[in-house]
Amino acid sequence: MNSKIRAHIALLAANIIYGVNFIAVQQIIPTHMSWQSLALLRGFGALALLLAAALFIKHESIDKKDWWRLIIAGLLGVTINQSLLVWGLELTSSVNAAIIMTSNPLFVMIFSALLLKFPITPIKALGVLVGASGALLLILTSHNTFSFTHSLGDIIIVSNAILYALYLVWIKPLMTKYSSFTVMKFTFLFGAFPVLLYGLKPTLEVSFSEIPLYVYGAILFVVVGATFLTYFFKIIGLQHVNPTTVSIYIYIQPIIASIIAIYMGNDSFSIYKILAMILVFAGVYIVTISNKEKLKN
Numbered sequence: 001m002n003s004k005i006r007a008h009i010a011l012l013a014a015n016i017i018y019g020v021n022f023i024a025v026q027q028i029i030p031t032h033m034s035w036q037s038l039a040l041l042r043g044f045g046a047l048a049l050l051l052a053a054a055l056f057i058k059h060e061s062i063d064k065k066d067w068w069r070l071i072i073a074g075l076l077g078v079t080i081n082q083s084l085l086v087w088g089l090e091l092t093s094s095v096n097a098a099i100i101m102t103s104n105p106l107f108v109m110i111f112s113a114l115l116l117k118f119p120i121t122p123i124k125a126l127g128v129l130v131g132a133s134g135a136l137l138l139i140l141t142s143h144n145t146f147s148f149t150h151s152l153g154d155i156i157i158v159s160n161a162i163l164y165a166l167y168l169v170w171i172k173p174l175m176t177k178y179s180s181f182t183v184m185k186f187t188f189l190f191g192a193f194p195v196l197l198y199g200l201k202p203t204l205e206v207s208f209s210e211i212p213l214y215v216y217g218a219i220l221f222v223v224v225g226a227t228f229l230t231y232f233f234k235i236i237g238l239q240h241v242n243p244t245t246v247s248i249y250i251y252i253q254p255i256i257a258s259i260i261a262i263y264m265g266n267d268s269f270s271i272y273k274i275l276a277m278i279l280v281f282a283g284v285y286i287v288t289i290s291n292k293e294k295l296k297n
Helices: 003-028 035-053 064-091 094-101 104-116 122-141 148-170 180-204 213-240 243-264 271-289
Strands: none
Touching: 003 064, 003 094, 003 213, 003 243, 035 064, 035 180, 035 213, 064 094, 064 148, 064 180, 094 148, 094 243, 094 271, 104 122, 104 148, 122 271
16 A cells, blocks of 8 residues: 555544544543543553553663653643543533634644744734634534533633644654654653542542443543554654644544534534634634645645
């Protein structure tokens, strides 16, 4: 199979898994465990798999000056990201969360300008405003009556999209210096343990013997599929296509999440959600086409 075709298949699979993940998480929390417990299981489960894979993958030594950057990357990419996502999904709908997360490339553009000195053109600024208006519309109109709980969940997901964007920009210098596997292994190593501070007690209180088998399947999917496998799929993709092409695949996530949620009767589409999705997609698209570099894929 052609390497580029394989890369696109891997990226498609990764984002389908991410889309299903929004639904899987809500099968687990808050009925069977808290978001703190799921964040702990997800972090340490993926860490265990990465350490096992490290037995077969060449290890790289880390320069002393890079350890602090890896520690911050772990806090941003694992401790904060893993926790905010499941916390937000405990409070809001999977469709809302999936739509909001598509704004992530917009925030990546902002942090790239601030930290990596990438220029923000007027067209890029327009894209940010359009995308942000979609997320704001979703938060303000996603419910028939004002619900502080659901609105708080939407705000938490927005915060996650922002901080995950900061993480992606923060690790860029490390990704050019070390292999993706090395960066991710230490990111999870430093990021999983802080979750113990607020996740250990709730996890010890979980009645695992009373959890239905299908929920264990959902937990396995979240840990192995949405946390571990998607990482490897992205590695395959990034080896053969450019980052702009990779980012476009995020559009698939809300579509998958919406189809499953509506089929299960857990959510429904409204004109406001459709308009919000269009605005977010349009914002990301405007930012994408504003890139002056010629696309190779």
